[in-house]
Amino acid sequence: MPETGPPSVRSEGTIYHVKRGREGTVMEIEDFCLWYELAQALFNVSMGVEKGLVTALIGPSGCGKSTLLRSINRMNDLIDGVKVSGQMLVEGFDIYGPGVDVIALRKTMGMVFQKPNPFPMSITDNVTYPLKVDGITDKRVLAQTAETALKAAALWDEVKDRLHENALGLSGGQQQRLCIARAVAGDPDVLLMDEPCSALDPVATGKIEDLIDELRGKYTILIVTHNMQQAARVSDNTAFMYLGRLIEYGLTSTIFTNPRVEKTMEYVTGRFG
Amino acid sequence: MVPTTTKDRSEGREEANPRTPPESRSTSGKAPKACSLSARGEPFLWGFGGSLAIGIMMILGFMTLILWNGIAAFYPKPLQVVTLRDGTLVAGEPIRTESFQPQEESPGKGDKEHGESPSAGPIPALRTLYRIGNFDLYNEDFRWVLESSVEKTATPPDLFFVERLEWGPFVGTVQSIDLAGSQIGGPSLSTNELYSAVEQAAERRAGIRSVERGDIAAVNYEMEEARLALKKAGLKYGPRSPEYQAAEKGYADRSAVLAERYRALEARAHELKSQDAKFTITLADVSGREKVQKLSDVVRMYPANLLSVFQKLRIYASRWWELLSQEPREANTEGGIMPAIFGTCVMTIFMALAVAPFGVVAALYLREYARQGRMVSAVRIGINNLAGIPSIVYGVFGLGFFAYMIGAGIDGLLFPERLPNPTYGTGGLLWSSLTLALLTVPVVIVATEEALAAVPQSSREGSLACGASKWQTVKYIVLPRAMPGIMTGLILAMARGAGEVAPLMLVGVVKLAPELPIDHFFPYIHLERSFMHLGFHIYDVGFQSRNSEAAKPMVFVTTLVLITLIAVMNAAAIYIRNRLKRKFSAGGF
Ligand SMILES: Nc1ncnc2c1ncn2[C@@H]1O[C@H](COP(=O)(O)OP(=O)(O)O)[C@@H](O)[C@H]1O
Numbered sequence: 001m002p003e004t005g006p007p008s009v010r011s012e013g014t015i016y017h018v019k020r021g022r023e024g025t026v027m028e029i030e031d032f033c034l035w036y037e038l039a040q041a042l043f044n045v046s047m048g049v050e051k052g053l054v055t056a057l058i059g060p061s062g063c064g065k066s067t068l069l070r071s072i073n074r075m076n077d078l079i080d081g082v083k084v085s086g087q088m089l090v091e092g093f094d095i096y097g098p099g100v101d102v103i104a105l106r107k108t109m110g111m112v113f114q115k116p117n118p119f120p121m122s123i124t125d126n127v128t129y130p131l132k133v134d135g136i137t138d139k140r141v142l143a144q145t146a147e148t149a150l151k152a153a154a155l156w157d158e159v160k161d162r163l164h165e166n167a168l169g170l171s172g173g174q175q176q177r178l179c180i181a182r183a184v185a186g187d188p189d190v191l192l193m194d195e196p197c198s199a200l201d202p203v204a205t206g207k208i209e210d211l212i213d214e215l216r217g218k219y220t221i222l223i224v225t226h227n228m229q230q231a232a233r234v235s236d237n238t239a240f241m242y243l244g245r246l247i248e249y250g251l252t253s254t255i256f257t258n259p260r261v262e263k264t265m266e267y268v269t270g271r272f273g
Numbered sequence: 274m275v276p277t278t279t280k281d282r283s284e285g286r287e288e289a290n291p292r293t294p295p296e297s298r299s300t301s302g303k304a305p306k307a308c309s310l311s312a313r314g315e316p317f318l319w320g321f322g323g324s325l326a327i328g329i330m331m332i333l334g335f336m337t338l339i340l341w342n343g344i345a346a347f348y349p350k351p352l353q354v355v356t357l358r359d360g361t362l363v364a365g366e367p368i369r370t371e372s373f374q375p376q377e378e379s380p381g382k383g384d385k386e387h388g389e390s391p392s393a394g395p396i397p398a399l400r401t402l403y404r405i406g407n408f409d410l411y412n413e414d415f416r417w418v419l420e421s422s423v424e425k426t427a428t429p430p431d432l433f434f435v436e437r438l439e440w441g442p443f444v445g446t447v448q449s450i451d452l453a454g455s456q457i458g459g460p461s462l463s464t465n466e467l468y469s470a471v472e473q474a475a476e477r478r479a480g481i482r483s484v485e486r487g488d489i490a491a492v493n494y495e496m497e498e499a500r501l502a503l504k505k506a507g508l509k510y511g512p513r514s515p516e517y518q519a520a521e522k523g524y525a526d527r528s529a530v531l532a533e534r535y536r537a538l539e540a541r542a543h544e545l546k547s548q549d550a551k552f553t554i555t556l557a558d559v560s561g562r563e564k565v566q567k568l569s570d571v572v573r574m575y576p577a578n579l580l581s582v583f584q585k586l587r588i589y590a591s592r593w594w595e596l597l598s599q600e601p602r603e604a605n606t607e608g609g610i611m612p613a614i615f616g617t618c619v620m621t622i623f624m625a626l627a628v629a630p631f632g633v634v635a636a637l638y639l640r641e642y643a644r645q646g647r648m649v650s651a652v653r654i655g656i657n658n659l660a661g662i663p664s665i666v667y668g669v670f671g672l673g674f675f676a677y678m679i680g681a682g683i684d685g686l687l688f689p690e691r692l693p694n695p696t697y698g699t700g701g702l703l704w705s706s707l708t709l710a711l712l713t714v715p716v717v718i719v720a721t722e723e724a725l726a727a728v729p730q731s732s733r734e735g736s737l738a739c740g741a742s743k744w745q746t747v748k749y750i751v752l753p754r755a756m757p758g759i760m761t762g763l764i765l766a767m768a769r770g771a772g773e774v775a776p777l778m779l780v781g782v783v784k785l786a787p788e789l790p791i792d793h794f795f796p797y798i799h800l801e802r803s804f805m806h807l808g809f810h811i812y813d814v815g816f817q818s819r820n821s822e823a824a825k826p827m828v829f830v831t832t833l834v835l836i837t838l839i840a841v842m843n844a845a846a847i848y849i850r851n852r853l854k855r856k857f858s859a860g861g862f
């Protein structure tokens with residue numbers, strides 16, 4: 001039975017009462033700061049991400065949730081003028097250390113974006129794209145992986161008859177589940193999801209939430225969400241961020257019912273945001 | 274001053290615009306006040322629409338001119354015989370009738386049919402231009418006939434229009450034909466006999482040609498190769514070395530064999546020709562002057578006034594076929610334009626092959642790899658400005674840099690035995706293609722950059738998040754998606770390149786190329802050869818030929834072919850682009 005540690009103060013201001021997983025943390029973020037050119041977007045964020053659990057990142061718009069998520073697989077490298085300080089350890093490796101293979105790092109993580117972004121190719125080609133870039137061409141392996149990933153993303157039954165059709169012909173919800181299938185096809189350890197349901201209707205959102213529930217345990221999931229109910233429903237731990245700072249990070253039920261910080265209370269009860 | 278006033282007024286007009294809504298609201302209900310016209314918007318709309326309409330009308334007018342003249346050029350026209358008041362007979366195709374101001378002050382009332390001009394100046398008269406042909410007899414092809422000097426006009430059925438290999442057409446009657454001794458003449462000569470004689474003559478002509486241009490040319494080619502091989506050996510080993518002596522011996526044997534073959538072929542050609550010379554036709558012009566002509570010099574003949582529409586269409590088609598499949602003759606004003614079509618196509622394709630990778634790679638670097646900053650902006654501005662350089666400057670550059678520098682270097686290294694005759698050290702297909710590639714590369718770069726910029730960032734991120742490298746992302750995601758836009762740029766570049774003439778005159782286009790740039794002699798594609806080009810052909814035929822009137826149909830027809838060719842190449846590229854586009858924009862949600 002995973003237990004909640006006592007509330008503690010690790011970094012400046014942050015309150016922790018995290019639910020521990022069975023396998024320890026997959027990631028340790030220490031004093032992480034990030035600047036876009038001269039504007040600082042993250043201030044001394046420190047948190048551990050428990051392996052196998054679902055961690056939600058919540059907070060008002062512009063508080064740095066996406067920035068933090070994109071720092072984990074170094075997608076922020078694409079933006080000119082980004083500078084970081086502090087440490088981000090994944091399985092003990094400092095991913096911002098010298099000589100890190102960014103491509104190899106990204107292969108250990110799958111990412112799902114706010115807007116579904118399937119490639120203009122067939123459904124199979126979309127799902128097996130991570131294998132394609134690894135140079136795998138064996139048809140049987142590709143087909144097998146596509147089936148497994150599509151089943152994992154609960155999409156198999158809907159598309160099994162049209163695997164070779166263009167993925168852009170799918171509905172929005174199906175496209176997003178396809179992106180999840182693509183993210184898990186490369187067999188990652190961590191899934192990073194940046195508001196995966198914000199562009200979807202309620203039915204599709206429900207399906208994705210069920211899916212996240214099913215993926216729990218197989219993957220460590222970090223999910224950014226704007227939707228309080230969603231965070232409450234799917235996550236084990238929740239991190240509340242405000243103005244680039246991590247305010248409170250702890251057990252989801254506690255965050256939503258009995259937060260230790262006034263600001264969190266105000267946010268989850270909808271007084272601002 | 275005038276400019277200032279204009280400016281002030283236009284500023285005032287702009288100011289009136291934002292003021293309009295409240296004004297119109299306040300006046301609503303009352304009689305519409307005389308508010309400024311510009312406030313209404315419609316005058317501008319009319320202005321915009323009008324300028325668009327003028328533009329379209331100009332293009333349509335131009336296209337109609339080309340189409341009408343080009344399409345009508347080859348349709349057989351009737352032949353007329355005009356009897357002038359002084360008894361002279363003029364026979365020919367009426368080309369056009371126009372009114373003109375006679376130079377001499379002609380006395381009297383003149384023609385009444387257009388006495389509408391009340392002015393005191395000379396009264397305009399009508400005249401008609403006839404294509405009278407028979408240049409070898411009259412020393413002119415065309416003749417103006419004054420309407421007032423005509424006594425009567427007739428269209429006799431026995432008048433023939435004879436197209437010949439030399440001297441242009443003959444207009445007159447057929448007296449007799451002489452088929453190697455057997456003379457057929459007068460009423461006993463049927464049209465069918467005549468046609469079959471002309472057809473057989475054409476076969477003989479083709480036979481002679483295949484010996485002269487095929488077999489003898491091949492022997493000459495081998496002879497030249499052998500000579501070059503000897504010279505090469507001399508350059509490589511020195512003139513006193515045993516290798517050179519061996520080569521000299523080999524050359525002597527080889528050239529003896531070839532000379533033998535050459536003599537045999539020449540004898541055969543001579544025999545064919547003297548045989549052919551026995552088949553003649555005797556023609557006579559309207560006033561009875563006779564002209565004896567080899568039958569094989571007749572390309573096509575028809576009794577112009579007897580033809581049915583169907584026969585006319587057959588002649589029309591055969592003329593087009595001749596145009597598209599034959600080589601030019603008579604200083605390019607007659608015959609076909611096949612070498613020019615071929616040269617234009619080959620050059621444009623090579624240009625596209627050169628410009629596509631070059632432009633795409635440059636744009637990829639600028640957009641995907643280079644750090645966006647002042648440097649890249651400066652490069653971009655530079656590229657855009659390249660498009661403003663006069664194309665002739667590219668020609669000068671191509672000649673100086675490609676032909677004289679690189680080409681001369683290649684000659685020195687690879688073809689020393691041919692010097693002092695340049696191989697690559699002069700204009701040619703390769704240098705022309707590269708020069709035009711340089712000329713059109715800004716178009717491709719700009720279009721490609723735009724296409725790359727239009728690829729959504731989310732696609733790139735999706736790919737990178739899957740662990741793809743930058744190059745994999747470009748290759749699998751960005752380039753395929755930008756392909757329609759890149760194709761658009763390539764289409765524009767090809768259209769621009771295919772229609773360009775000025776730089777080509779410096780780097781390899783000639784009036785008459787003896788050989789095609791692609792043939793059956795190793796190495797099959799001869800990049801160093803000069804070639805013919807439709808654009809230059811138009812210029813040459815239209816402005817450099819002996820008789821611009823005779824060249825006129827050819828100019829229009831060639832222009833029509835060039836425009837059609839560009840349209841076809843564009844259509845093909847657009848078809849490919851649309852197929853790509855469909856692939857990338859299917860569905861959505
Ligand atoms: N590419 C960028 N360049 C500059 N500033 C950025 C960029 N992306 C985000 N920011 C800024 O960083 C802050 C955090 O943004 P983000 O992480 O997207 O917020 P969230 O996802 O929580 O809504 C915001 O103030 C935003 O303006």
Ligand SMILES: [Mg+2]
Pocket residue numbers: 065066067
């Ligand atoms: Mg965000």
